[in-house]
Amino acid sequence: xxxxxxxxxxxxxxxxxxxxxxxxxxxxxxxxxxxxxxxxxxxxxxxxxxxxxxxxxxxxxxxxxxxxxxxxxxxxxxxxxxxxxxxxxxxxxxxxxxxxxxxxxxxxxxxxxxxxxxxxxxxxxxxxxxxxxxxxxxxxxxxxxxxxxxxxxxxxxxxxxxxxxxxxxxxxxxxxxxxxxxxxxxxxxxxxxxxxxxxxxxxxxxxxxxxxxxxxxxxxxxxxxxxxxxxxxxxxxxxxxxxxxxxxxxxxxxxxxxxxxxxxxxxxxxxxxxxxxxxxxxxxxxxxxxxxxxxxxxxxxxx
Numbered sequence: 001x002x003x004x005x006x007x008x009x010x011x012x013x014x015x016x017x018x019x020x021x022x023x024x025x026x027x028x029x030x031x032x033x034x035x036x037x038x039x040x041x042x043x044x045x046x047x048x049x050x051x052x053x054x055x056x057x058x059x060x061x062x063x064x065x066x067x068x069x070x071x072x073x074x075x076x077x078x079x080x081x082x083x084x085x086x087x088x089x090x091x092x093x094x095x096x097x098x099x100x101x102x103x104x105x106x107x108x109x110x111x112x113x114x115x116x117x118x119x120x121x122x123x124x125x126x127x128x129x130x131x132x133x134x135x136x137x138x139x140x141x142x143x144x145x146x147x148x149x150x151x152x153x154x155x156x157x158x159x160x161x162x163x164x165x166x167x168x169x170x171x172x173x174x175x176x177x178x179x180x181x182x183x184x185x186x187x188x189x190x191x192x193x194x195x196x197x198x199x200x201x202x203x204x205x206x207x208x209x210x211x212x213x214x215x216x217x218x219x220x221x222x223x224x225x226x227x228x229x230x231x232x233x234x235x236x237x238x239x240x241x242x243x244x245x246x247x248x249x250x251x252x253x254x255x256x257x258x259x260x261x262x263x264x265x266x267x268x269x270x271x272x273x274x275x276x277x278x279x280x281x282x283x284x285x286x287x288x289x290x291x292x293x294x295x296x297x298x299x300x301x302x303x
Contacts, residue, residue: 028105029075032135038075042130042140045069045107056258057116057148066095066144068110069103070130072137076105083132085110091124091146100130116148122261123147149260150267155250158268162275163246170238170283241282249274 029040044052049068057064077083085097097112110130124146131139253271254260260267 026074026076028078029072029081029136037135039132039135040072040075040077040137042070042072042108042137044140044142045071052142053145054114054147057146058258059149059151061117061151063113063115066112066114068128068142070100070108070110070140072106072108077102077108077136078105081132081136082134083108083130083137085112085128085130087126087128087144089124089126091119091144092126094118094124094146095126095128095144097128114144114146116146119146119148120261121148121150122259122264147258149254149257150262152254154262155254155260155268155271158272159246159250159254159275162272163242163279166246166276166279167238167242167283170242170280173280173284237285238283241285242279243282245278245280245282246275249278 027038030037032039045068050066052068054064054066079102081102083100085100087095087097094115094117095112096115097110100108100110103109108130110128125143126146127141127143129139129141131137250271253267253274257267260271262268
């Protein structure tokens, strides 16, 4: 059994080595001006190359290195070759490659860098073309995917302004609810009817109502002001709720996104809508309403 396992492993090793070796006895790749030109065929080795979809830079601005391996089949690439790479299309100025390096005549290594500062926010797909001016290899190309987003300052400004507006709207909603509750409580107390046992009590009740209506005092301005504008406790809950909501919307709509484009209307609009909705929801949540209701005047204060 050990002997069979050793033989199987050795055969597998030989098979792998042969599969990666250049074409046995292949002629050297020659220029197209040669009497019998032989041009190599390039192919991107995806197993040993970086992903052509470069990971999103998001809001980072540091360049990143990329490396690609291209196999050469049909001939053996000579040490003196003129294979080069060029990049075309949107975002091409951000990609720079060094001269391809020969790896034993059967493959080439293409090393380069991508600078996110040199392409606009959003997604770009430049085309990498690898070729030989003399015709030693045939043209091969592949597409890179580059992504980044607008730096944080503008999204933060948009989030802050929208959150302030949302808190202002939430304040109007809470103030309206408090004033309505205040008026409802006063109306209920004014319409309270004591129990009556006879005609004399009914006449007395009627007279009391007329007197109360004629001499009805105006509400205490300080207490009304407290109802309309809320207490510090209420504002703390409103502020915390709005901040948590706006922060969560900012994280979901900007921080976790792979691209975010300020000149476009979709990304800023999505961020503003998410922040406004979350901030208003946090500011007018059940806790804020409960605190506002607790700030209503007591029964004796509304008489």
